[in-house]
Amino acid sequence: MLIELSGVSKIYNQGKANEVKALADIDLEVEQGSMVCLKGPSGSGKSTLLAIIGCIFPPTSGRAAIAGRQLARLPDRFLTLHRRETIGFIFQRFNILPELTVLDNITLPLLPLGVPPRERRQRAEELMERFAISHRAQFPAGQISGGELQRVAIARALINSQPIILADEPTAHLDTVLSQEFMEIMQQLKTTGKTIVIASHDPLAFEHPAIDRIVIIKDGSIHVP
Amino acid sequence: MAQRNLEKQLNILDYALSSLWRRRLKSLSLLLVFAAVIFLLASFQMVTQALTDKARQVLVYTPEITLQKMSVGRQEAIPLAYREQLAGIFGIRRVVPRIWGYYFDEVRLANYTVMGMELGEMPEGARLDTTLSGGAMPGTDERGRVVIGQSIKKALALEGRTTFSLFRPDLSLTSFEVSGEFSPDTDIMTNDLIVMGLAEARDLFAIPAGLVTDLCVYVANPTEIETIAKKISATLPSVRVLTRPQIQKTYQVVFGWRSGFGSICLLTALAAFVILAWDKASGLSPEERREIAILKVLGWETSDILAVRFWESVLVSGLACLAGMTAAYIHVVYFAAALFRPVLMGWSVLRPELHLAPRIEVGNILLILAFTVLPYLAATVIPAWRSATVPADSALGG
Numbered sequence: 001m002l003i004e005l006s007g008v009s010k011i012y013n014q015g016k017a018n019e020v021k022a023l024a025d026i027d028l029e030v031e032q033g034s035m036v037c038l039k040g041p042s043g044s045g046k047s048t049l050l051a052i053i054g055c056i057f058p059p060t061s062g063r064a065a066i067a068g069r070q071l072a073r074l075p076d077r078f079l080t081l082h083r084r085e086t087i088g089f090i091f092q093r094f095n096i097l098p099e100l101t102v103l104d105n106i107t108l109p110l111l112p113l114g115v116p117p118r119e120r121r122q123r124a125e126e127l128m129e130r131f132a133i134s135h136r137a138q139f140p141a142g143q144i145s146g147g148e149l150q151r152v153a154i155a156r157a158l159i160n161s162q163p164i165i166l167a168d169e170p171t172a173h174l175d176t177v178l179s180q181e182f183m184e185i186m187q188q189l190k191t192t193g194k195t196i197v198i199a200s201h202d203p204l205a206f207e208h209p210a211i212d213r214i215v216i217i218k219d220g221s222i223h224v225p
Numbered sequence: 226m227a228q229r230n231l232e233k234q235l236n237i238l239d240y241a242l243s244s245l246w247r248r249r250l251k252s253l254s255l256l257l258v259f260a261a262v263i264f265l266l267a268s269f270q271m272v273t274q275a276l277t278d279k280a281r282q283v284l285v286y287t288p289e290i291t292l293q294k295m296s297v298g299r300q301e302a303i304p305l306a307y308r309e310q311l312a313g314i315f316g317i318r319r320v321v322p323r324i325w326g327y328y329f330d331e332v333r334l335a336n337y338t339v340m341g342m343e344l345g346e347m348p349e350g351a352r353l354d355t356t357l358s359g360g361a362m363p364g365t366d367e368r369g370r371v372v373i374g375q376s377i378k379k380a381l382a383l384e385g386r387t388t389f390s391l392f393r394p395d396l397s398l399t400s401f402e403v404s405g406e407f408s409p410d411t412d413i414m415t416n417d418l419i420v421m422g423l424a425e426a427r428d429l430f431a432i433p434a435g436l437v438t439d440l441c442v443y444v445a446n447p448t449e450i451e452t453i454a455k456k457i458s459a460t461l462p463s464v465r466v467l468t469r470p471q472i473q474k475t476y477q478v479v480f481g482w483r484s485g486f487g488s489i490c491l492l493t494a495l496a497a498f499v500i501l502a503w504d505k506a507s508g509l510s511p512e513e514r515r516e517i518a519i520l521k522v523l524g525w526e527t528s529d530i531l532a533v534r535f536w537e538s539v540l541v542s543g544l545a546c547l548a549g550m551t552a553a554y555i556h557v558v559y560f561a562a563a564l565f566r567p568v569l570m571g572w573s574v575l576r577p578e579l580h581l582a583p584r585i586e587v588g589n590i591l592l593i594l595a596f597t598v599l600p601y602l603a604a605t606v607i608p609a610w611r612s613a614t615v616p617a618d619s620a621l622g623g
Contacts, residue, residue, distance in 0.1 A: 056522065077526060080526050081524075083524050089522050097516060097519065100243070108519075108520065109523040109524050111236040113229075114228075114229035114230060114231075114232035114236065115236070117236075160524075
C-alpha cells in the first residue's frame with residue numbers, strides 16, 4: 001500500500017479553548033496506481049485528511065504511513081523533505097503565482113532541491129509539451145486561460161516525478177468542459193502508475209469512470225453508506 | 226552534496242531576485258530611501274576624513290609655536306620686546322612677529338583674514354611661496370603688495386585689475402597691489418586670506434609700533450616643540466603658547482565634533498528607516514501569506530523562505546550601499562560636499578570652494594556597513610522568521 005492510515009485523528013489547538021476535532025478514527029488504504037475520491041461537503045475534513053496524506057502535518061493520533069514512511073515519527077523538516085519527493089499537489093483555484101511565468105511556476109518545487117536551471121527547464125519543457133502549453137512558457141501565469149492554468153498546476157505537481165498526486169477541490173471553480181478535461185488528464189496519469197487522491201464534492205469528479213473508490217467523509221469520519 | 230547546496234542557494238538567490246523584480250516599485254522605493262540614508266552617512270564620513278586630511282596637509286605651513294599675550298582671559302597685542310626674552314631659549318631657530326586679524330568688508334559683507342608678516346624672515350621650508358598658484362610673495366622691500374586667497378579674488382571682483390583698497394579704522398583708504406594668489410589646493414586655510422607685509426598690516430589695523438598680535442616661533446628640531454613650548458611658558462607666564470600639534474588637534478576635534486553631530490542626526494534617520502523596515506518585514510499582505518503557504522506545500526522549508534528574505538535584504542542593502550557610497554563619493558569629489566559645507570565649514574563668511582579628495586579606508590566602509598546594512602538585515606530577517614512559519618495547510622481549501 002502506498003497510503004496507509006489507521007485510527008488517524010486530528011485535533012487543532014488541542015487543549016485550548018478553540019479546540020477543533022477535524023478527523024476521528026480514520027482508516028484508509030490506497031494502492032499504488034489507483035484513483036480515490038474523498039467526497040464530502042465543505043468543512044467535513046477532506047482537506048485535513050489530504051494534508052495528512054500530503055505530509056503537511058502529522059496526525060494527532062493514529063498511524064499514518066505514506067510511501068513507506070511513518071509520519072508520526074518524522075520531525076517537521078523531514079515531513080517537508082518527504083513531501084518534496086513523494087507528493088504532487090494540485091490546489092483549489094490551482095494556487096499559481098500570477099506574476100511568475102508559466103515556466104517559473106512549474107519549476108518552483110525544484111528550486112529548493114538544487115536542480116540546476118538547465119535541468120529545470122528541460123524537465124518543465126517535457127511537461128509543457130505533454131500538456132500543450134509550451135507556447136505559454138514565458139507568459140505571466142496571470143495572463144493565461146483557466147484551462148491552461150489547470151494544466152500548469154498539473155505540470156507543477158508532476159515536475160519532481162512524485163508517485164502520489166493530491167488534488168484539493170480541483171474542479172470547484174472550473175466549468176464542465178474544463179472539469180472533464182481535468183479528469184481525463186488524471187485518468188492518463190493513473191495509467192502511468194501515479195496514485196491519485198482527489199478531494200471533491202463535485203459529481204463530475206467523483207462520478208468519473210476512472211475513480212476506483214469513493215470515500216465519503218462526514219463530520220471528520222469515514223461514512224459507510 | 227556541496228554542489229547541490231550551492232545550486233540550491235543560487236536557485237533561491239534567483240527566486241529572491243525575481244521576487245524583488247515582481248515587487249519592483251516597492252523594492253525600488255525601499256532601495257532609494259536606504260541609499261539616501263547611506264549617501265548622507267557616507268558623505269559625512271568622507272568629507273570629515275577629507276577635511277581632516279586637507280587641514281593636516283595645509284597646517285604644515287603654520288608656525289611650530291605661536292605666542293599670544295593674554296590679559297583677563299582675552300588676547301591682546303604682544304610686545305615685540307618679548308623677542309629678547311626668548312633669545313635665551315636654546316632650540317629656537319627664529320621668532321617672527323605677525324599681525325593676524327579679521328577685516329570686515331562692509332561693502333561686500335565679507336570677512337577677510339589678514340596676515341601681516343615679514344615674509345623674508347620666515348625660515349626656509351616654512352615659507353608660503355610653495356602654496357601659490359600664481360605670482361610671488363611680496364619681497365622685503367616691496368610695500369603695498371599682497372597675496373590673496375581664491376575667494377578674496379572673487380569677492381573683490383578684480384577681473385584683470387591688480388589693485389584694490391581697504392579702509393583703515395579712521396575710514397581713510399589704503400591701496401594694495403596683488404602680487405600673487407594662493408593655490409586652490411590650500412583653500413581650507415587660505416581661501417579668505419590676505420597676506421601682506423607687517424608694516425602694511427600695522428597701518429591697516431592702526432596697531433601701535435612695538436606691538437603685534439602674535440609671535441611665530443620656529444624651532445630647530447621639530448621633535449623638541451613641546452619642550453621649547455614649556456620653556457617659553459616658564460619664561461613668559463602671561464603668554465599663551467600654541468603648538469602646531471595642538472592646532473592640528475583642534476581642527477580634528479572641530480571637524481570630528483561637527484561630523485559626529487551630523488552623524489547622530491543621520492543615525493536617527495537610519496533608526497527610523499530600520500523601524501520601518503522591521504514593521505514592513507513583520508507584517509504580511511494576504512498575497513505574501515498565500516505565496517509562502519504555496520511554497521511550503523510545494524516542499525520549501527522555513528529555512529528556504531528565510532533564505533529568500535535574507536537574499537532580498539542582502540541585495541537591497543548591498544545595492545543601496547553601493548549606490549549610496551558612489552553618490553557620496555561623487556558628492557564630495559565633484560560637488561565639494563555642497564550639502565554639508567554650511568555644517569562642516571561654518572567659520573568663515575567666505576566659504577572655501579574646496580577640492581576634496583576623499584580617502585577610502587576599509588575601516589570606514591566597514592563602519593558604514595555595520596551601521597546600515599547589519600541593522601537592516603536584522604530588521605528584515607528576524608521578523609521574517611514569524612512570516613516564514615505561515616502554516617502550509619493554509620494554501621489548502623476548507
